[in-house]
Amino acid sequence: MIYLGIDTSNSPLAIALMEDDRVLIEETSNLKINHSLMAMPAIEEMMKKAKVLPADLTHIAVAEGPGSYTGVRIGLTIAKTLAWSLKIPLHLVSSLKVLAANGQGFKGLVCPMMDARRGTAFIGLYEGSDLEPVFADQHSDVKEFLLKVKELDRSVLFTGVDVALHEALITEVLGDAAQFSGIQNRLPRASNLIMLAQQSTESNTHHAVPEYRRITEAEANYNKAQEGQPL
Amino acid sequence: MNKDIYILGIETSCDETAASIVKNGTEIISNVVASQIESHKRFGGVVPEIASRHHVEQITLVIEEALQLAGMEPNQLNAVAVTEGPGLVGALLIGVNAAKAFAFAHQLPLVGVHHIAGHIYANRLEQEMEFPLLALVISGGHTELIYMKEHGDFTVIGETRDDAAGEAYDKVARTLNLPYPGGPHIDRLAQASDEAVVFPRIWLEEGSYDFSFSGLKSSVLNYMHNAAQRGEKVAPEHVAAGFQNSVVEVVTGKTMQAAQQYKVRQVIAAGGVAANKGLRRSLEEASKEKGIPFYIPSLPLCTDNAAMIAAAGTVMYEKELFGTMAMNGRPGMPLTSWI
Numbered sequence A: 001m002i003y004l005g006i007d008t009s010n011s012p013l014a015i016a017l018m019e020d021d022r023v024l025i026e027e028t029s030n031l032k033i034n035h036s037l038m039a040m041p042a043i044e045e046m047m048k049k050a051k052v053l054p055a056d057l058t059h060i061a062v063a064e065g066p067g068s069y070t071g072v073r074i075g076l077t078i079a080k081t082l083a084w085s086l087k088i089p090l091h092l093v094s095s096l097k098v099l100a101a102n103g104q105g106f107k108g109l110v111c112p113m114m115d116a117r118r119g120t121a122f123i124g125l126y127e128g129s130d131l132e133p134v135f136a137d138q139h140s141d142v143k144e145f146l147l148k149v150k151e152l153d154r155s156v157l158f159t160g161v162d163v164a165l166h167e168a169l170i171t172e173v174l175g176d177a178a179q180f181s182g183i184q185n186r187l188p189r190a191s192n193l194i195m196l197a198q199q200s201t202e203s204n205t206h207h208a209v210p211e212y213r214r215i216t217e218a219e220a221n222y223n224k225a226q227e228g229q230p231l
Numbered sequence B: 001m002n003k004d005i006y007i008l009g010i011e012t013s014c015d016e017t018a019a020s021i022v023k024n025g026t027e028i029i030s031n032v033v034a035s036q037i038e039s040h041k042r043f044g045g046v047v048p049e050i051a052s053r054h055h056v057e058q059i060t061l062v063i064e065e066a067l068q069l070a071g072m073e074p075n076q077l078n079a080v081a082v083t084e085g086p087g088l089v090g091a092l093l094i095g096v097n098a099a100k101a102f103a104f105a106h107q108l109p110l111v112g113v114h115h116i117a118g119h120i121y122a123n124r125l126e127q128e129m130e131f132p133l134l135a136l137v138i139s140g141g142h143t144e145l146i147y148m149k150e151h152g153d154f155t156v157i158g159e160t161r162d163d164a165a166g167e168a169y170d171k172v173a174r175t176l177n178l179p180y181p182g183g184p185h186i187d188r189l190a191q192a193s194d195e196a197v198v199f200p201r202i203w204l205e206e207g208s209y210d211f212s213f214s215g216l217k218s219s220v221l222n223y224m225h226n227a228a229q230r231g232e233k234v235a236p237e238h239v240a241a242g243f244q245n246s247v248v249e250v251v252t253g254k255t256m257q258a259a260q261q262y263k264v265r266q267v268i269a270a271g272g273v274a275a276n277k278g279l280r281r282s283l284e285e286a287s288k289e290k291g292i293p294f295y296i297p298s299l300p301l302c303t304d305n306a307a308m309i310a311a312a313g314t315v316m317y318e319k320e321l322f323g324t325m326a327m328n329g330r331p332g333m334p335l336t337s338w339i
Helices: A035-049 A069-086 A095-103 A142-151 A163-177 A190-198 A217-226 B037-041 B048-070 B089-105 B115-125 B165-175 B183-192 B214-229 B236-261 B277-290 B307-318
Strands: A002-007 A013-019 A022-029 A059-063 A090-093 A109-115 A120-127 A133-141 A156-159 A178-180 B006-011 B016-023 B027-035 B079-085 B110-114 B133-138 B143-148 B155-159 B266-270
Touching: A002 A035, A002 A069, A002 A190, A013 A035, A013 A190, A022 A035, A022 A190, A035 A069, A035 B089, A059 A069, A059 A190, A069 A090, A069 B048, A069 B089, A090 A095, A090 A190, A095 A109, A095 A120, A095 A133, A095 A156, A095 A190, A109 A142, A109 A163, A120 A142, A133 A142, A142 A163, A156 A163, A163 A178, A217 B048, B006 B048, B006 B089, B006 B115, B006 B307, B016 B048, B016 B307, B027 B048, B037 B048, B048 B089, B079 B089, B079 B115, B079 B307, B089 B110, B110 B115, B110 B307, B115 B133, B115 B143, B115 B266, B115 B307, B133 B236, B143 B236, B155 B236, B165 B183, B165 B214, B165 B236, B183 B236, B183 B277, B214 B236, B236 B277, B266 B277
Parallel strands: A002 A059, A059 A090, A109 A156, A156 A178, B006 B079, B079 B110, B133 B266
Antiparallel strands: A002 A013, A013 A022, A109 A120, A120 A133, B006 B016, B016 B027, B133 B143, B143 B155
16 A cells, blocks of 8 residues: 655645555655645655656545645645546545644644634644544634633643744743644654544545635625625 | 547636547547636626635546546546646646646646637637638637737737726626626627617727727726716616627727738637627628638637647647646746747
């Protein structure tokens, strides 16, 4: 069995190949590159290095979001097209859970986050022991989310490249309960994505779509207008 | 003996998710279009983020249907052609990344096609092109006159300096409270009207083949505004007919002038607005009078589709103009020649 894992849901690019219980190759870059331009060349190059042909692949794993709308769509489009045209199973894994896997084993909770501007983030909360979700992945005001986390009165490990943007606020709200992953553990790793995919059920490839966790601005405005609220 | 060429075309530059298989650049084997119009109607226009979301939902279904209708397997294809630009960036990159992944999975050559070249080559699916020719590309995003000496040789001799013709149609339609997309409604009202308000003809400077529609649009808006201030009731069909008369006269006039100056053997029209009945009739009559053969594709080939991308992609494939895995959606891609 050979799994190809792809995560393009935020600025980092993470890809990996795993054969049975062995990670063949894994690449993570944090260069703010354009995924639409670079994801396929990176996959092609990595497979060449590992001497794996497209027809050798048996499973595709992809981070389904939430995250950058465009980023998530690129990974998902590549993943579903490969899975469908190679006639192999597709596995979707939460992008936040992939980040949370950086903190697996932590005695407490793990909070993965990606900045979504204006004081908001795509954010989740997982048990460090087994990565079971405590709060569902969501788009939330960061402070509101932290206040809910505070009520649980547990240690929380924060991870994700965008944690740095919110570090002051996190410390202000949670004090000593807040811990931060080392810089090297804030990037998504596609080997983690594949490990999580192996525990997940296969998705319907044609109907696989990103988990945006947020409706579009146009729809939000339209709904407000329908309810007679000011825009 | 030449072997047949089969190209899979993919198009996602705006609000249609489309895939098609074309044989030898001239014969449609299958042609699938999933339109999103219903989804965008309530917003009065295409919402880019929603368009991109729909493309992801539809893309593999549409490609699969194109293969199934053709009764073909990926290994029977010669290449994958995809719209590389111009268009909505988020929409384009769904088609581009799907095309790259499909080409990679089956180790097929990849061809990146310019959307306007696609519109022009839509004609070749019904009528062989004869050079030199003049192409009028007129749609919601484009209004251009393009001179072609031979296959893949494009010279833009005129283009809009502001709004595309289709854009002006949509804006005028909105003022007249017609539903989106407004073009067909204005055309229908204009056809049924026995009177027309006289609006200006924007010819620009002598000898220019460029277009301008924003001034015309403004005079329609002013007319409506003034009438409303005076408390007068406006007959929408008279306004629609007046607006359409102005567009049709200028577009036909410039197209025929260019056709004569460049001594072309064929005039072809393409793009969504080429489906407009008033414009079609005017161009047909004018070209007949001048004795220049004029062709316009049937309606499904005027609007966005992937067969036209496969048709243009076939010529690029023959010229071995291949893209790489680093192809990206190019929203502002210029039309350049293939020679």
